[in-house]
Amino acid sequence: MTDTEVLIAGAGPVGLTAALELSRRQVPCRLVDRLDGRLPYAKAVGIQPRTLEIWDRMGVARAALDAAVPMLGQLTYVNGGEQPRLDLSLPEQVPYGFAALPQYDTERILEEAVARYGTRIERGTELVSFTQDADGVTSALRNRAGEETEVRSRFLIGCDGAHSVVRKTLGLSFEGGALPEEYMLADVEVDWDLPAGYTVRSMHRADDGEVDDLLVCIPLPGRCRYRMSMLVPPELSPREQADGSDAVAHGLESGRAPGLEHIQAVIDRLSPRTTTASAMRWSSVFRISHRLVDRYGDGRVFVAGDAAHIHPPTGAQGMNTGIQDACNLAWKLALVANGTARQTLPASYDAERRPVGEEVVGRTLRHAAHGVQADPEDAATVMMREAQLLIAYPDGPLTEPDPSPGPGPAPGDRAPDCGGLMDAIAAFPLRLHDLLRERDHVLLLYADSSDGAKGFPELAEGAEELAHGRLLTYCVLPEQVDAGHVVTLPVLRDCGGEFRSQYASDGPTAFLVRPDGHLSARVSPADAGTLAAALRRVFAA
Numbered sequence: 001m002t003d004t005e006v007l008i009a010g011a012g013p014v015g016l017t018a019a020l021e022l023s024r025r026q027v028p029c030r031l032v033d034r035l036d037g038r039l040p041y042a043k044a045v046g047i048q049p050r051t052l053e054i055w056d057r058m059g060v061a062r063a064a065l066d067a068a069v070p071m072l073g074q075l076t077y078v079n080g081g082e083q084p085r086l087d088l089s090l091p092e093q094v095p096y097g098f099a100a101l102p103q104y105d106t107e108r109i110l111e112e113a114v115a116r117y118g119t120r121i122e123r124g125t126e127l128v129s130f131t132q133d134a135d136g137v138t139s140a141l142r143n144r145a146g147e148e149t150e151v152r153s154r155f156l157i158g159c160d161g162a163h164s165v166v167r168k169t170l171g172l173s174f175e176g177g178a179l180p181e182e183y184m185l186a187d188v189e190v191d192w193d194l195p196a197g198y199t200v201r202s203m204h205r206a207d208d209g210e211v212d213d214l215l216v217c218i219p220l221p222g223r224c225r226y227r228m229s230m231l232v233p234p235e236l237s238p239r240e241q242a243d244g245s246d247a248v249a250h251g252l253e254s255g256r257a258p259g260l261e262h263i264q265a266v267i268d269r270l271s272p273r274t275t276t277a278s279a280m281r282w283s284s285v286f287r288i289s290h291r292l293v294d295r296y297g298d299g300r301v302f303v304a305g306d307a308a309h310i311h312p313p314t315g316a317q318g319m320n321t322g323i324q325d326a327c328n329l330a331w332k333l334a335l336v337a338n339g340t341a342r343q344t345l346p347a348s349y350d351a352e353r354r355p356v357g358e359e360v361v362g363r364t365l366r367h368a369a370h371g372v373q374a375d376p377e378d379a380a381t382v383m384m385r386e387a388q389l390l391i392a393y394p395d396g397p398l399t400e401p402d403p404s405p406g407p408g409p410a411p412g413d414r415a416p417d418c419g420g421l422m423d424a425i426a427a428f429p430l431r432l433h434d435l436l437r438e439r440d441h442v443l444l445l446y447a448d449s450s451d452g453a454k455g456f457p458e459l460a461e462g463a464e465e466l467a468h469g470r471l472l473t474y475c476v477l478p479e480q481v482d483a484g485h486v487v488t489l490p491v492l493r494d495c496g497g498e499f500r501s502q503y504a505s506d507g508p509t510a511f512l513v514r515p516d517g518h519l520s521a522r523v524s525p526a527d528a529g530t531l532a533a534a535l536r537r538v539f540a541a
Contacts, residue, residue, distance in 0.1 A: 004030045005337045007139055007153040009127040009166055011035075013044070013103065014305030014322035015159035016110035020058055021330030023117035024438070027337045030151065031119060032141060034126035038111075041282050042102035042187045042227045045218055046071065046316020050388035050414070052096035053517060054327050059438050063109045064101060069221050071098035072197035077272045079204055090387060091380075093502060095417045095433055098387065100219055102187075102227075103319070127165050130156060132300050155333050155346070156301045159326065162289070164307035170298050176291030176361070179312065179368070182232040184258045184266075186283040189225050190217075192273035200226070202270040215270040228277075230266040232258075232285060258283045288312050288368075292361050296350040302329055309357035312368035315386050317360050324388070324516075325353050331440075331515040335538065340468040342540050345398075352396045389414060393518060400512075400521035400534035408504025411522050415513045416503070420496030421476070430492070432499065436517060441471040441538075444511040445489070445526060446499065450482040452508040455526070457488045459510065462528050466535040514538075 006022055008015045011033035022029045047068060055061040076083040088098045111121060124144035131138050137156040142148045158166020167174065194200060197219055204213035217226040236258060260280050267277055290311045296303060305322025329349045335341035363385075366375070375382055384390050393399055394412035402411050409416055421430040436442055443463050447453035453475060460473035475489040476499050483491045494500055503511065510526035511519060512534050521534035 010159035017326035025334040032125040044319035047099040048320040068099040068101040077202040158303040173294040187281040188277040189279040192275040311361040314367040418498035418502040422493040443473040446505040
C-alpha cells in the first residue's frame with residue numbers, strides 16, 4: 001500500500017518541475033522541502049531557450065516571459081578597453097530567445113502551476129532516511145517540530161541539492177573537485193547608461209595574461225538592476241569549513257555576506273562607466289565545485305539537478321540542465337504509474353541524462369578557465385549548444401535507429417519548430433510547438449501526395465493502440481494535396497513549406513515525438529513495423 005506514487009525531496013526549480021510534470025498527468029506526488037519558504041535570492045538567473053520550450057509544453061512559458069527580461073548579448077571590457085560586442089542570436093525557427101529571471105520568480109511560477117493541479121509544497125519538512133524494496137520506497141520525514149512520519153511511495157526523486165541526502169544514502173559517488181577561486185554575489189542597482197539586456201563582463205589581465213580581477217553583471221527585471229559577481233577580497237578570503245563531514249563546497253555561504261562597500265570597490269576598479277551601486281537586496285559568497293554522480297539512480301530512487309551534477313555557473317547551464325533532468329524522468333515515471341509503460345522505462349533516465357551532465361560539467365569547466373572560445377566550433381554551433389538546443393539522445397535506449405539517415409532531424413534530436421501550419425477551422429497559422437503543448441507522445445505523418453497518405457489512418461490507429469491511447473496523431477500535407485484519404489485524422493496544411501524544409505521530408509514519413517520534445521523515431525517511408533518497434537521501447541504490450 002502506497003501513500004503516494006512519487007515522493008520528491010526538494011522544492012527548488014528541479015523538484016517543482018518534476019512535481020508539475022507528474023501532477024499535470026494526474027500522477028499523485030508529494031513534494032517536501034526543509035525550508036519554510038522561498039529564499040529571496042536571485043541565484044540561478046539565466047533561462048535557456050530550450051528550457052522555455054520545455055516550459056511551453058508544460059503550460060508555464062507565458063508566465064515566465066511576463067516576469068523575465070531578455071538577454072540580448074554581452075559587453076566585454078579588458079583592462080578598460082571595449083571588446084567586440086557579442087549578440088545572442090539564434091535561427092529564426094527557434095521560438096524563444098535567452099532570458100534572465102531570478103530563481104525566486106522561477107520557483108513562484110512553477111509553484112503556482114503545481115498548485116493548480118492540487119499539489120502543494122510541504123514546507124519545513126525534510127527527508128532524513130529511506131529504504132527501498134522491490135515494490136516501493138519507505139521514507140522517514142521530519143517536520144520543523146522534530147516529529148517523524150513514514151511515507152510509502154513507488155518512487156523517490158532526490159532534488160535536494162549538492163549535499164543531497166538521497167545521493168548519500170544511495171551511496172552514489174560524486175567525483176570531482178573544487179575551484180580555488182571564490183566569488184561574491186550581490187543583487188544591486190546601478191545608474192550607468194549601458195544598453196539594457198546585455199551582460200557586462202569586465203576583467204583585468206596581469207602582465208602574464210592571467211585574469212586577476214573580474215566583474216560580471218547579469219541584467220535582472222527592474223531599473224538598471226543586476227546580479228553582480230566578482231572575486232572575493234582578502235578580508236572575505238576562504239576559511240576552512242568548520243564541519244569537515246561533507247567535502248562538497250558549492251553554492252551560497254552564510255556568515256560572510258559582503259557589504260555594499262565591497263561591491264562598490266570592485267565597481268570602482270572595473271566598471272566601464274563611473275557608477276554607484278545601491279538598493280542591495282542580498283549578497284553572499286559563492287563557492288564552486290565540479291562533480292558528477294556515477295549513476296543517476298538506483299532501483300526506484302533517482303537524483304536530479306545539483307544532487308547529480310554541479311559545475312561552474314558559466315553560461316547558465318546548471319539549473320536549466322536540472323529542469324530538463326526532471327522533465328525527462330517525470331514523464332517516464334508518469335507512464336509507469338498509470339500502467340502503460342514498460343517497467344524498465346525509468347532506467348533510460350540514467351542512460352540519456354548522465355552523458356548530458358558529463359558534457360555540461362566538462363564544457364563549463366573549459367569555459368570558466370578559457371572562455372567560450374575554448375570550443376572550436378563555429379559561432380552558430382556554439383550559440384545553439386549554449387542554448388541547450390543541441391542536446392540529443394541518438395544512441396539512447398528509447399531511440400529507434402534510422403536505417404537510411406539523411407538531412408533534417410535524426411532520431412534522438414530535439415524536434416525543431418516551424419511555422420505556417422494551417423488548420424481547416426482556425427483562421428491563423430500555427431507553429432508546430434503549439435501542437436505539442438501539454439501533449440504526451442505526438443505522431444506527425446507527412447506526405448507530399450495523396451497516394452502517399454493512403455495508409456495513414458491505419459498507421460495512426462495501430463500506433464494509438466500500441467500507446468494505449470496516450471498518443472495524438474496529426475497529418476501534415478502541402479496545400480495542394482487532396483486530404484480525402486485522411487479525413488479521419490486532424491489535418492494541417494504546410495502552407496509555406498516550412499515543415500518540409502525543417503524536417504527534410506521527401507515522401508511519406510512518420511515522426512514520433514516524445515513528451516519532452518525529442519524524436520523517438522523518423523520512419524521513411526512510413527511503415528507500421530518500424531513505428532511499432534519504436535513505441536514498444538516505451539509502452540508495455
